[in-house]
Amino acid sequence: MEDQILIATERLVKHYPMGKHLFTALNDITITFKSREFTGLVGPSGSGKTTLLNIIGALDSPTRGLVRVMGQDTGTLSHKQAARLRSIYLGFTFQTYNLLPVYTVYENVEFPLLLLDMAPAQRKKAVLQALEWVGLMDKQKSRPSQLSGGESQRVSIARAMVKAPKIVLADEPTANLDAANSHNILQMMIKLNEELGTTFIFASHDDKVIGYLKRKITLTDGKVVEDARMDLPEGRNTC
Amino acid sequence: MIRFLVKGLLRDPNRSVFPVLIVGAGVMITVLFYCWVLGVREDITRTSAVLDTGHVKITTKAYGEIPGQMPNDLALSGIGRLVPELFRDCPEMDWVPRIKFGGLLDFPDDKGETRVQGPVLGMAVDLLTPGSTEVRRLNLAGAIVRGRLPEKPGEILVSEEFAEKLGVDLYETATLISATATGGMAVQNFILAGTVRFGIGVMDKGTLIADITDIQYALDMADSASEILGFFPDMNFDEVRALGEKTRFNAVYENIRDEFSPVMTTLKDQSGPGEYLDWVDRWIFIFIFVFILVMSIVLWNTGLMSGIRRYGEIGVRLAIGESKGHVYQALIGEALATGMAGSILGTFLGLGFSYYLQEVGIDISGMLQSAAILFPNILKAKIGSGAFYIGFIPGLGATVLGSLVSGISIFSRETSQLFKELET
Ligand SMILES: Nc1ncnc2c1ncn2[C@@H]1O[C@H](COP(=O)(O)OP(=O)(O)OP(=O)(O)O)[C@@H](O)[C@H]1O
Ligand SMILES: [Mg+2]
Numbered sequence: 296m297e298d299q300i301l302i303a304t305e306r307l308v309k310h311y312p313m314g315k316h317l318f319t320a321l322n323d324i325t326i327t328f329k330s331r332e333f334t335g336l337v338g339p340s341g342s343g344k345t346t347l348l349n350i351i352g353a354l355d356s357p358t359r360g361l362v363r364v365m366g367q368d369t370g371t372l373s374h375k376q377a378a379r380l381r382s383i384y385l386g387f388t389f390q391t392y393n394l395l396p397v398y399t400v401y402e403n404v405e406f407p408l409l410l411l412d413m414a415p416a417q418r419k420k421a422v423l424q425a426l427e428w429v430g431l432m433d434k435q436k437s438r439p440s441q442l443s444g445g446e447s448q449r450v451s452i453a454r455a456m457v458k459a460p461k462i463v464l465a466d467e468p469t470a471n472l473d474a475a476n477s478h479n480i481l482q483m484m485i486k487l488n489e490e491l492g493t494t495f496i497f498a499s500h501d502d503k504v505i506g507y508l509k510r511k512i513t514l515t516d517g518k519v520v521e522d523a524r525m526d527l528p529e530g531r532n533t534c
Numbered sequence: 535m536i537r538f539l540v541k542g543l544l545r546d547p548n549r550s551v552f553p554v555l556i557v558g559a560g561v562m563i564t565v566l567f568y569c570w571v572l573g574v575r576e577d578i579t580r581t582s583a584v585l586d587t588g589h590v591k592i593t594t595k596a597y598g599e600i601p602g603q604m605p606n607d608l609a610l611s612g613i614g615r616l617v618p619e620l621f622r623d624c625p626e627m628d629w630v631p632r633i634k635f636g637g638l639l640d641f642p643d644d645k646g647e648t649r650v651q652g653p654v655l656g657m658a659v660d661l662l663t664p665g666s667t668e669v670r671r672l673n674l675a676g677a678i679v680r681g682r683l684p685e686k687p688g689e690i691l692v693s694e695e696f697a698e699k700l701g702v703d704l705y706e707t708a709t710l711i712s713a714t715a716t717g718g719m720a721v722q723n724f725i726l727a728g729t730v731r732f733g734i735g736v737m738d739k740g741t742l743i744a745d746i747t748d749i750q751y752a753l754d755m756a757d758s759a760s761e762i763l764g765f766f767p768d769m770n771f772d773e774v775r776a777l778g779e780k781t782r783f784n785a786v787y788e789n790i791r792d793e794f795s796p797v798m799t800t801l802k803d804q805s806g807p808g809e810y811l812d813w814v815d816r817w818i819f820i821f822i823f824v825f826i827l828v829m830s831i832v833l834w835n836t837g838l839m840s841g842i843r844r845y846g847e848i849g850v851r852l853a854i855g856e857s858k859g860h861v862y863q864a865l866i867g868e869a870l871a872t873g874m875a876g877s878i879l880g881t882f883l884g885l886g887f888s889y890y891l892q893e894v895g896i897d898i899s900g901m902l903q904s905a906a907i908l909f910p911n912i913l914k915a916k917i918g919s920g921a922f923y924i925g926f927i928p929g930l931g932a933t934v935l936g937s938l939v940s941g942i943s944i945f946s947r948e949t950s951q952l953f954k955e956l957e958t
Contacts, residue, residue, distance in 0.1 A: 346950075354853055355950040374858040374945075382855025393850045397545040402538065409535045410855045454854070 301384075301462055301494055302328040302351055307360035309346055309517070320346045321357070322517040328496060330461070333488045335497045335504055338514035344498035347514070348464050351496070352385055353377040365461065382410050386455025390467035392447040394439035394454075400426070401435040404453045411458060425457035429483060445476035452480065456487060462494045469501045481507045539864055543871065553872040554879060557933055560829045561880025561925035562887070566915070567821060568924045569888035573916035575814045579771055579801065581734060584671055585657075587804045588763025589627070589771050590779055592616075596793035597760065604634045606715045609758045610796055617762060624779055627766055628667050631759035633658035633749050637712030637720075639692065639742060641702050650700040654692065654742040656712070658749035662687065671765065674730065674743070680704055681728025684745060689727035691743040697729045704728065710742070714754035722752035733912060762796075776800040822927060829932035848944060849952030862941050869937035870930070877929030884925060891915035 309321035321343045328334060336344040349355035350362060353369040362369045365384050369377060381387075386407075394403050404425050408418045426432050429449035439447060448468060455463045465484075469477035485507055488495055497504055505511060513521040543550050583589055593601065597608040610616065613631045620629040635658070640651040659668040661684050669675065674683055679694040681704045690708065702708070704726055712720045724744065731738055750756055764779070766772055783798040802811065848861055895914035944952075 349950040352853065354849075355948045378852070378855050378857035378860075381853065385855075387853045389850075393846060393853075395542070395847055395850065397542045398538075402541070406538070406851075407854045409538055 299330045300327050301330055301365060302496075303361075303363045304347075304351070305361040305363075307347075307350065307362065308358050309343070309350065309355075310358045320517050321350070324360070324517075324519055326512065326519060326522070328462075328494060330494055331488065331492050332494045332496070332510055333485060333508060334495065334510040334512060335499055335508040336512050336514055337500055337505060338520075340500065342514040343517040344500075344514055345466055346517075348466055348496065348498050352387060352464050353380060382407065383458075384461045386458065386460040386463040388448065388451040388455050388463065388465040388468055390470045392439070392444075392451045394442075394447060394450055396439050398438075399435065400431060400437050400439070400442070400450050403439070403450055404457050407454060407458050421457050421459075425453040428456060428487060429453045444471050445473075445479065448472060448476075448480055449483070452484065456491075456493070459491060460493065462496065464496050466498045467501070468497060469499065469504055474503065477501065477503045539867070540871075543868055549868065550872060550875075553933065554876040556832060557829070557873055557876025557929050558879035558883065560825065560832075560932070561877050561929040562884040563880075564822065564825055564928055565881055565884025565921050565925045566887050566891075568818065569884070569915040569917050569921050570891060570913075571814055571818055572918045572920070573888075573892060573914045575811060576916050577914060578810060580769055582804075583765070583769065583771060583801055585732075585734070585737065587801045588761075589766050590764040590776050590783075590798050590800050591804070592620075592762040592764070592783070592796045592798050593760065594794045595797045598797055598799065601761075604636055604760065606633065606635060606713075606753060606755060606758075606760060607717060608794070609633070609715055609755060609760050610762065611758045611794070613759045613762060614757050616796065620762065620764065623782070624764070627764045627779070629762055629764050630660060630668055631746060631762050633746055633753065633755060633758075634760045635712055635749065635753060637710050637742075639696075640709040640711055641700060641706055642709060650702065652696060652700055652740060654696070654710075654740045656710070656742040656744060656749065658744045658746040660747075661743070661745040662747070667765075671769075672743075673732075677730040677732050679729045679731050681726070684727045687745060687748055688724055689745075690724040690748075691728050691730050692726060693738050693741045694729040694731045695738050696740045697726070702726065710744075710752060712753060715758065716754060718754065720753050722748070724748070764798075771801055773800070773802060776802075822924065826928045826931050826935075829928050829936075831936075832932075845952040849949055852949045852952070858944055862944055865937050865941045865944075866934060869933045873930040873933030876933070877926045880929060881922065881925045885917060885921060888915045888917050888921060892917055 304324050304326050307321055307324040308319070310317040311320055312318070324347065336347060338344055346355065350357050351364065353362075353364065353372065356370065364380060367376075367380060369380070372380065395406070398406070401422060404422045405418060408421060413421070423432070426435060429452055431446065431449055431453065434442065434446060434450075439450070442450065448471070452463075452465075452468070455465075463484075468480060468484075472480065481504060484495055487493055497508075499505075508525050511521070511523050511525055512519055513523075592610065594608050594610050597605055597610070610631075617629050617631060620627075633656070635656040637654055637656060638651050639654045641649050643649040659672065660666045661669060661674075669683065674691070678691075680697075681691075684690060692708075706726050708724050708726050710720070710722050710724060714720045730741070730743065732741075746759070750758065766775070777800060780798045780800050780803075783796075787795045787797065851861055852858065892915045895912040897912050
């Protein structure tokens, strides 16, 4: 089971229209992600990291090429099937957190479970568990506007983790955080990765993130220029 | 899930309070407008029916072609036979003869010379028969300003404004100078028993009201009348029955090629009110239609303005695993809820204001100085049964339509695009 393939892309191309021309955001990307990975997509700004994450998450469709998530070709899925795929297998976190402002921390974390039609008692248990993972038991009733950036990102992670998905896609999780908060978040993620076996895929150009990665994929101009295993990642033993 | 969505709706005034207020305001205006037009429509119908057209009217064919000239040489004769026939053939209606005439009313001094005089428009109705329906129909008792109703032959009423202008007193002798039906000069003395004010511009300038028997005598019109009016019980104009009666009556005289033979018209045939009513009905329809359109655009725009906020939220919900169809349904559900709440609120407010306008009305006499149609000085609203639901058409229609259309953008965009609109 250690090496189960969760995500596979094949010759992925993404064009964006730019005036009269086409801009190539992703250029011929063939790559696989396995279970228990802790992988970073790194590269300069505009290299296509976010675009690749969005396509993997079926939030965006490729111009050409194939994406298989949990064995399903996302290009062939209906709106509903794609939603189901995300609902069951994928968790997202965002650079700008994207918490729902009118709901409390507890309700934000509960939302993915409502989509899964989970029984109330089970739901409550899962929400509290997720809040405990991220250390926000005491902020359950707060609104997003009352949280610091680090706390908001932790809620965002709790919301992604609450359904214990196979994969978490995290776009720039540390971009808006100071160093201490960044390390805190990353340590929490690596703990969840090791304890629950969740695969994490980051998009980041933050050096602090790179220190934690087990695998580093470098993108430049929409192409994979390096795919490296990181042995003995520094910082991992410091927690 | 539904509880979760309702909670979000209630906590976000941009999605609940404001749309409800906007819809409420629009619905209120619709309801008010509707009641107002309905009230005016009814007032005008009633006023012109009572004073002029009846629900149906019988004249000679010749008179009917130039009624404005009050050509009493073309009056209906034989009404002593015609009126009972009408009661026999159509007993549920009330049939009353009237004479309309013009003339001068002259108030002499002690020596019998003219002191003051002025032109009058005369209306002769049955004032003196005990139980006459005309006194009540014209609300003469309520219209009296000074004096009293005529109680015996030879007594008349004139407009208060007219009496004031001429400076004449109650119980003075007044001489009517007019023309007989045969074209001769008619001169007849009357006693001024009272003055009246109807609250209708044209009627209050110089109207003379006399008993029909007196005028038949004065104008040499024995057994004749300018017109016979027919009224439905309770003054409710029933277009279908009026048409039926008209068809029945006119069939009898259809083949008589005599310009003095009688012909029946309904209230709607007569140019004043008929055209007005068609006009009003058309405008109610157009107004409601335009209103739905305008409200849709307004709500759509408020929707789009909070759209940037909304796109982010929608993007997150989609990313977390909600389906596009479900988000769309939720948006429509929200629109239904806010549209319903706004419609209920607006209908309540609209009915409240309409009630005020129904009881009190607005005085428009200043605008009617030169109006020559029968138009009440105080316009009142009327709360018809339609007022309870008419507002829901634009209220619910526009809100739901607006979100149906604007929500399509959820489907037409890549989900990732919804975030980007948030981030930029
Ligand atoms: N909707 C779009 N239309 C046109 N061009 C786009 C669109 N979205 C992204 N791009 C372009 O595609 C390229 C890759 O964008 P992407 O967001 O994936 O970069 P990134 O690697 O995540 O950058 P960053 O580190 O700044 O977040 C950029 O040059 C961007 O301008
Ligand atoms: Mg990015």
